[in-house]
Amino acid sequence: MDKKRHKIFRSLHMSMIAVLIVSLILLAGCTSDHGEVTPIKGLAQTSEAFKVINNEVPEIEDRVETGIMASNQMGFELIQEMAKKNQDGNLLFSPTSLSFALAMIVNGAEGETKSGILEVMGDTEVELNERYNLLMNYLNALDKKEDSDVPGIKMKIANSLWFKDTLEPKQDFVDTLGAFYNAQVYRSDFSDLKTVDQMNQWVEAQTNHLLKGTFDKIDAETIAYLMNTVYFKGTWIDEFSESATQEETFFKTETETTPVKMMHKTNSLTYYEDASYQMTSLPYYGGSSLVLVLPKGNLDDFLSTLKYDDFQKMIQANQNEMQRLELSLPKFDYEVSNGLTDLLTAKGMGRAFSRTEAEFGKMIEIEGENLYISSIFQNARIILDEKGTEAAAVTVAEFATTSAMPSEPVTFKCDRPFLYIIKDDASGAALFIGLVREP
Numbered sequence: 001m002d003k004k005r006h007k008i009f010r011s012l013h014m015s016m017i018a019v020l021i022v023s024l025i026l027l028a029g030c031t032s033d034h035g036e037v038t039p040i041k042g043l044a045q046t047s048e049a050f051k052v053i054n055n056e057v058p059e060i061e062d063r064v065e066t067g068i069m070a071s072n073q074m075g076f077e078l079i080q081e082m083a084k085k086n087q088d089g090n091l092l093f094s095p096t097s098l099s100f101a102l103a104m105i106v107n108g109a110e111g112e113t114k115s116g117i118l119e120v121m122g123d124t125e126v127e128l129n130e131r132y133n134l135l136m137n138y139l140n141a142l143d144k145k146e147d148s149d150v151p152g153i154k155m156k157i158a159n160s161l162w163f164k165d166t167l168e169p170k171q172d173f174v175d176t177l178g179a180f181y182n183a184q185v186y187r188s189d190f191s192d193l194k195t196v197d198q199m200n201q202w203v204e205a206q207t208n209h210l211l212k213g214t215f216d217k218i219d220a221e222t223i224a225y226l227m228n229t230v231y232f233k234g235t236w237i238d239e240f241s242e243s244a245t246q247e248e249t250f251f252k253t254e255t256e257t258t259p260v261k262m263m264h265k266t267n268s269l270t271y272y273e274d275a276s277y278q279m280t281s282l283p284y285y286g287g288s289s290l291v292l293v294l295p296k297g298n299l300d301d302f303l304s305t306l307k308y309d310d311f312q313k314m315i316q317a318n319q320n321e322m323q324r325l326e327l328s329l330p331k332f333d334y335e336v337s338n339g340l341t342d343l344l345t346a347k348g349m350g351r352a353f354s355r356t357e358a359e360f361g362k363m364i365e366i367e368g369e370n371l372y373i374s375s376i377f378q379n380a381r382i383i384l385d386e387k388g389t390e391a392a393a394v395t396v397a398e399f400a401t402t403s404a405m406p407s408e409p410v411t412f413k414c415d416r417p418f419l420y421i422i423k424d425d426a427s428g429a430a431l432f433i434g435l436v437r438e439p
Contacts, residue, residue: 051133051179060138060427067131069312070122071099072430076311079433081343083303090334092380092434094230096139096157098340101228103132104159104183105352105373107176108363112351119348129180136181138427139230144286153286154233158206159183162199162225164190169224169364190218199225207231210381210390222374224364232422232431233390234284240265240329240386250330251416252438260330260439263386266409271323276302278412279314280325284388288431291315291421292329292414299417299435315423315430328413332439335381344376382434389422 075095082091102121106114106128118125136157144152159181163169165188177183184202188195196215203214206229240263248262272279276297282290291314295302341353351357358372383390414436422432 051137061134063127064131064134064138064427067099067103067123067128067135068427068429071095072312072315072428073122073308074099074120075430075433076308077347078340078343079435080303080306081346082338083300083435087300088437090332090336090435090437090439091338092334092336092382092432093338093378094380094432096429096431097228097230098376098378100132100136100157100159100181100230101226103128104177104181104226104228108170108173108360109352110359110361113357113359116349116351120344129176133180135427135429139424139429142286142288142424151235151285153235153284153288154208154231156206156208156229156231158229158231160202160225160227161185162195162227163187163364164223167223167364167366170362173363190222199227203227203229208233219374223371230431232288233388234286234288234290234422235388236386237283237285238265238267239388242386245331245386248328248330249415250439258438260332260415262415263329263331264327266324266326268322268324269327270320271325271410271412272320273410278410279320280323280327280412281320283425287425289423289425290384290389291423292412293419293421294412294414294416295418299419299437303419303435312428315421315428324409325412326409328411328415329384330414330436330439331385332436333381333383334436334439336379338378338380340376340378380432380434382432 072095075093075098078095078098079091079093082093099121102117103123106117106121106125109117114125139155139157142153142155144154159177161169161174161177161183163186169185174183174185178185186198188198196218199215200213203211208231210231211229244264245261246264247259249257250260250262251257270281276295278294278296280292282292284290293314344350345353351359352373353375355372356370358370360371364371417435417437420434420436421430422434423430
């Protein structure tokens with residue numbers, strides 16, 4: 001996918017958006033000469049309303065942890081594979097967005113297709129919808145209203161399903177997506193350019209107007225899109241002083257450098273160090289954090305040998321001891337495009353992409369034709385500055401010990417490639433994982 005097609009626009013502070021769009025294709029396409037983008041009448045009225053949990057103080061249930069840990073591991077394994085395929089540029093990926101989309105797709109899949117999707121997720125079908133409903137309620141409850149006197153994060157999970165107007169999705173499938181994922185359902189004329197505008201408007205509305213122009217056309221064979229958006233914006237509890245930011249050198253490799261705007265501050269933060277890396281965690285208002293992992297050697301070598309258990313310990317960085325640090329962190333603003341089809345196929349989901357073998361009869365069934373996912377990709381952007389972090393990601397699927405605290409501050413200078421994780425502290429959910437090789 002070209003970057004022109006999936007634009008993500010600049011904004012302030014640290015925020016993240018992920019949009020997962022699953023486009024589904026029939027082996028033999030259908031056409032339509034009329035209609036406009038409107039909510040599906042009848043189908044939008046699901047048999048059961050979205051299961052809303054009203055939490056004044058958001059809490060995460062223990063049974064949701066299984067899915068969160070599975071999502072984190074899937075994200076870790078995928079970012080490792082992405083790093084192997086792309087050893088030059090920056091990376092950014094949202095495991096949370098992909099997990100929500102795959103969980104919704106499971107409800108339309110059957111047989112080996114369903115088994116393959118669950119294998120990629122590392123999850124089971126037991127209470128899958130109930131658990132993701134709880135997670136969606138929890139994450140959305142973290143959202144701090146604009147009129148609040150206390151700073152907080154902005155968080156929003158949203159889902160939608162778009163179908164070609166000549167087709168009828170299975171009622172049970174639509175009901176499930178509405179009840180557990182609060183998915184908005186639309187019937188539309190995929191031959192009308194107004195449909196492209198409507199889908200772009202939906203994505204833009206869910207992502208605080210950061211994502212625009214996600215679509216430029218709809219392929220003739222495409223009959224449905226499943227979309228998920230994850231929006232996150234965080235403000236540092238302890239901001240960087242803009243007056244301390246200065247131009248410095250970032251070492252992309254031992255011999256190649258680039259100038260960056262380096263932020264500086266000295267503060268007591270959680271800290272861990274061993275023979276291979278340093279790690280700290282920068283908290284946002286509202287209970288989320290940015291975990292910084294600075295390898296002492298080559299980032300790609302470090303990542304290729306990193307084990308998931310160690311990655312999970314990084315997510316739990318808040319449990320480390322406090323250390324006074326002289327922290328140097330570059331401002332950065334970058335966009336990436338991640339193709340996921342081949343990666344997901346290699347992990348066991350290949351049948352879902354097969355033109356002849358995919359089994360999505362619980363989603364829609366048309367005599368003589370077969371429904372399959374044509375591709376899945378995720379575009380992403382992150383902006384990090386003195387105030388906080390803002391980022392966006394669009395995913396499209398068509399379908400050891402802590403060292404003793406010294407008297408002097410420890411230097412933590414991110415002037416070479418590093419790994420970062422944006423996470424929710426209470427649940428341990430890895431919302432975004434990224435590599436900075438060239439700020």
